[in-house]
Amino acid sequence: MMNIANQLTILRMVLIPVFMFFLLGDMPNGRWIAAGIFIFASLTDFVDGYLARRLNLITNFGKFMDPLADKLLVTAALLCFVQLGEVSAWIVMIIIAREFIVSIFRAIAASEGIVIAASWWGKVKTNVQMIAIILILFNNWPFEAMGWPVADLLMILAAGLTLISGYDYIYKNRAALK
Template sequence: MNLANKLTIFRIFLVPVFMIFLLNKIPYSVSIAAGIFIIAAITDSLDGYVARKRNEVTNFGKFMDPLADKLLVSSALISLVQMGKISAWIVVIIIAREFTISILRAVAAAEGIVIAASWWGKAKTITQIIAIIAILLNNFPFRYINFPFDMIMMWISVLLTVISGVHYIIINKHVFKG
């Protein structure tokens, strides 16, 4: 097993650890959870970089890396709803887009077509991660100047989620014409 795949598996392992800290009411548990989330988010960038740099892109990585990302982000968003930090409709939009694009990719893959990540998809992921971190950290340090950075980033991530989803569907509509 190569290093990139080990990083992906490590990220999947971090998801339940993240959840344990996030949903427990022990001192500093949410801060620890935020740190774990940040480490997991860094491994997301790192595993792809390592795989490309070492020319070790594998089918396992192509499948598991996006799955690990979806597990991490979805678990964080669902937990934030449970904690009363964000509205459920936001999470429904984000997860619906993820299901839709995953299905699109699966249908394309069955036809031998690879749907590469677009700039919109990457921007969506980055803004989601920033928004989640800001919410986990209770909008630190922006809360001190009464600036809702966390919610602004969440709104931007929702907007980019919709735009990227529509973009993927439009540029890959030929996949559904069979």
């Protein structure tokens, strides 16, 4: 039987196409529903990690699938934004490329029996990405009335943090490549 932490990870993955359906579909309030789904799915990431640590439910499945679910959720949102013309493709490419590189690097390390923990930079990057995505989903509310491009600036910051965290991740764990 699968534990509650892993069930939340699977739920996050199941919510991805539902989120995309509402964001890309032409329906009343679809964007607001998509925003609610994204926020809920993002919160399941926090809850499943908390439960796994608190209740000692850490599994190999969770170690692999939890970060994958996060990457898929963020990638889905960013790809939708590119399709809608709301985020530049170059920003999305930086983020996706980093995720591929780090995932491959992590797989190489794992094949050598090395477990690489998430870094502080990676956590900051993820939080900035999530906040930027939520602001974009809400059309930069409440900042749009003042003409402040906060969501756009956060996406550029997220791209910068993505590069920094990717470099930091590989540099600190470069011994795994030898």
